[in-house]
Amino acid sequence: xxxxxxxxxxxxxxxxxxxxxxxxxxxxxxxxxxxxxxxxxxxxxxxxxxxxxxxxxxxxxxxxxxxxxxxxxxxxxxxxxxxxxxxxxxxxxxxxxxxxxxxxxxxxxxx
Amino acid sequence: xxxxxxxxxxxxxxxxxxxxxxxxxxxxxxxxxxxxxxxxxxxxxxxxxxxxxxxxxxxxxxxxxxxxxxxxxxxxxxxxxxxxxxxxxxxxxxxxxxxxxxxxxxxxxxxxxxx
Numbered sequence: 001x002x003x004x005x006x007x008x009x010x011x012x013x014x015x016x017x018x019x020x021x022x023x024x025x026x027x028x029x030x031x032x033x034x035x036x037x038x039x040x041x042x043x044x045x046x047x048x049x050x051x052x053x054x055x056x057x058x059x060x061x062x063x064x065x066x067x068x069x070x071x072x073x074x075x076x077x078x079x080x081x082x083x084x085x086x087x088x089x090x091x092x093x094x095x096x097x098x099x100x101x102x103x104x105x106x107x108x109x110x111x
Numbered sequence: 112x113x114x115x116x117x118x119x120x121x122x123x124x125x126x127x128x129x130x131x132x133x134x135x136x137x138x139x140x141x142x143x144x145x146x147x148x149x150x151x152x153x154x155x156x157x158x159x160x161x162x163x164x165x166x167x168x169x170x171x172x173x174x175x176x177x178x179x180x181x182x183x184x185x186x187x188x189x190x191x192x193x194x195x196x197x198x199x200x201x202x203x204x205x206x207x208x209x210x211x212x213x214x215x216x217x218x219x220x221x222x223x224x225x226x
Contacts, residue, residue, distance in 0.1 A: 034214075041219075042219055042220075043115070043202050043204070043217030043218050043219050043220050044154075044202070044204075044215075044217045045217065046214045046215070049214070089154065098156065098159065098167065099156070099215060101153065101154045102153075103153040104153060104154070
């Protein structure tokens with residue numbers, strides 16, 4: 001079936017460090033891919049998305065590129081801030097409107 | 112835009128009691144989703160509706176769980192009887208079903224504690 005695998009957390013970084021959160025997927029076709037972010041005590045919010053191979057999604061300094069050859073959609077940011085501390089979820093969509101989420105990766109950024 | 116509204120935000124109940132969680136989706140959205148989030152199992156899709164009709168309830172854990180959507184602006188998730196293992200954060204999300212967008216908008220969640 002369709003699935004998403006994310007790196008285990010927590011990821012602990014100092015402010016201004018470079019961030020990578022790995023995400024790989026398994027799907028029978030060509031899914032759309034998403035990163036959602038969950039801040040403490042809140043629901044999930046869409047961070048960025050990519051709907052076809054080689055697309056790059058970007059938002060708020062975060063980027064992820066849809067790599068069909070490696071079935072990956074790694075999240076990156078050049079310089080993290082304390083306010084980026086949250087849980088990040090990778091997700092895919094194959095079945096119209098039904099998202100499959102990864103387990104989430106907690107990011108902790110210290111000043 | 113008010114976003115997805117859920118109530119209550121916190122619910123503490125005793126085992127065996129009935130629990131009803133409520134959700135108001137974003138106006139104009141035609142899809143509504145119920146999720147459960149726990150440390151052990153992560154984020155699980157329980158059920159989703161399209162135009163008030165349940166489309167996929169394969170994630171509903173057992174018969175103690177039921178969900179309804181009597182109209183486009185309201186949905187409930189009911190647990191009867193509740194058990195301690197139902198303790199979790201329950202999220203409602205809604206989306207507009209266009210082919211160009213699969214973005215789901217999440218509510219703030221209801222934290223349920225069953226003692």
